Amino acid sequence: MSEQPPSSDSDDFDEIVEAETDRDPDLAVIEAGSRTLRAQAGPPQASEVVPARPADPEVDKALREVEQELATRWGETKLEPSVTRIAALMDVLGEPQRAYPSIHITGTNGKTSTARMIEALLGAFDLRTGRYTSPHVQSITERISLDGAPISHERFIETYRDIKPYVEMVDGSQDYRLSFFEVLTGMAYAAFADAPVDVAVVEVGMGGSWDATNVIDGDVAVVTPIDLDHTDRLGSTPAEIAGEKSGIIKQGATVILAQQPVDAAQVMLKKAVEVDATVAREGMEFGVVSREVAVGGQLLTLRGLGGEYEEIFLPLYGAHQAHNAAVALAAVEAFFGVGAQEARTLDVDRVRQAFASVVSPGRLEVVRRSPTVVLDAAHNPAGARATAAGISEAFGFSRLVGVVGTSGDKDVRGLLEAFEPIFAEVVVTQNSSHRAMDADELAAIAVEVFGDERVVVEPRLPDALEAAITLAEEEAEFAGAGVLVTGSVITVGEARLLLLGKG
Secondary structure, three states: OOOOOHHHHHHHHHHHHHHHOOOOOOOHHHHOOOEEOOOOOOOOOOOOOOOOOOOOHHHHHHHHHHHHHHHOOOOOOOOOOOOHHHHHHHHHHOOHHHOOOEEEEEOOOOHHHHHHHHHHHHHHOOOOEEEEOOOOOOOHHHHEEEOOEEOOHHHHHHHHHHHHHHHHHHHHHOOOOOOHHHHHHHHHHHHHHHOOOOEEEEEOOOOOOOOOOOOOOOOEEEEOOOOOOOHHHHOOOHHHHHHHHHHHOOOOOEEEEOOOOHHHHHHHHHHHHHOOOEEEEEOOOEEEEEEEEEOOEEEEEEEOOOOEEEEEEEOOOOHHHHHHHHHHHHHHHHHOOEOOOEOOOOOHHHHHHHHHOOOOOOOOEEEEOOOEEEEOOOOOHHHHHHHHHHHHHHOOOOEEEEEEOOEOOOOHHHHHHHHOOOOOEEEEOOOOOOOEOOHHHHHHHHHHHHOHHHEEEOOOHHHHHHHHHHHHHOOOOOOOEEEEEEOOHHHHHHHHHHHHOOO
16 A cells, blocks of 8 residues: 555545444544544455255254254343343353454444454454354354354254253243343354453444353444344433443443444543543544445445555445455454554455355345346344445446335335335235234235336245246346345245255
C-alpha cells in the first residue's frame, strides 16, 4: 500500500463518515467519557457442503436419538430470561468457557456472516478457532465449528453424551430444565475446551444480557446493526433492544460497534462508559472506504483500526456484507491489540486470503443456474431491505420470482413490503417447522401487498420451488429471470437440501 499524507487520509475518511453514516458522531455520551479505539499515531507509515445426515446408519441412529432428546426440551422461542441454569452447568463442567479468550457477537442482522469472517481471519493468522452460531441451515452440527468446519456427527454425539450426566444433574436442581439452546451452548463450550481452541467466536442466540452464551467474558464485544426483531422479548424500540444486547459488553472489553440508530448507539456507548470499555465505531474509527461489484462478489477497500486494506475480494454479495467485513476486520484487529497498543495494519496478504475464503450458506447464495436460484435467510424487514438491495445490485434480473415462507412471529408485512419492488410474482409457502406461518394466512397478507394477480399459493415447499422456477422459465431463453427463496432460515435450509440434494 502506498503511503499518503496524513491530512489527505484524514480528509478521505471524513468523507466516508459523511457517506456511510446518518447518525450524530458527537453523541453527548462520547464526550461524557467513552474512550474510542484508534491507532494513536495516525495512519501507519467455495460453498460449504454439510451433509444433513450421517452416511453410516449407526451414526445416523445415534444422532437421531440425540436430536430427539434435545427436542424434549424448551425450544429456542420459549425462554426464562436468566443465565442461572447455564451458569450452573458451567460450574459442574469446570468452567470450560474460561479456557480460551472469546469474541462475542450480538445484533439483529449479520451476526452469522460476521462470525464466519472473524473465524476466517483468525484462522489465517494460524489460530485454532471454535465458532458457535445459530440457527443452523441444514444440519444441527453446523452450530459448533472447529477450524472453520462443523464438528463431525460422531463428535457431536460424543460431546452430548459426555455432558449429559451433568445436564441431568443441573436439571434436577433448577426450577426449569435446561433448554435446547442452553444444552447446545454447554456442548459448544465443552467442545472448544476439549479441542482445545485458541479463541472462540460466539454468536448470541437472542438479546445479550440473559442469553445462554453470556457466561463468557468476551475480550471483544461485536454489535452488528440493531433493528426491530423479537420485539415481544427484547423491546419495541432500537434503544430498548440495545439495552438487552449491551449486556455482552464486559468490564474493560473492546466494543466494535457497527452503524446503529442514534438511540441504540447512545445506549451502547453509555454501557461502555459504565464498564470502562473501549469503543470503535463504524464510520468513525473504521469503515468501508470503497466497494465495487466484481464477478462472484465484490472488491473492497476497508479502513481498519490501524490503516487501510486495499484490494480485498469478498465472495459475498451486497453492501451489507461489505459492512460486515469492516466490522469483522476491526474485531480481529482489536483482538490482536491493533489501535489500542500499536499503529499498524495486519498482514494484508493474510487478510486478503481470509476474506477470499469466506462462505456464508443461505446468504444471497446461488444454488442453481438456468434459471438462477438464490437463497437468502432474511427474516425481518431490515434484513429483507438489505437482501433486496444486494440482489438488485449484484444480479440485475429482468424478472425475479420470490418464494417466501416465514415464521408466524415475525413482521411478515414489513418483510413482504421490502421485497415488493423487486418481485414480479411471489409464491407463498410454508416450511416444516411448527413455527411456520400458514401458507393461506401468509397469502392473505401478500395479496394486500402485491395484489391478487402477483401471488401464487403453494403450501408444500417442493411445489413452491417448482412453480417459481416455471414462472421464471416463462421468460425467453437468456432473458435473465431468477428466483429468490427467502423469509426464514428454515425455509432456506429445506430449499437448499431440495436443490443441492445434500443429505
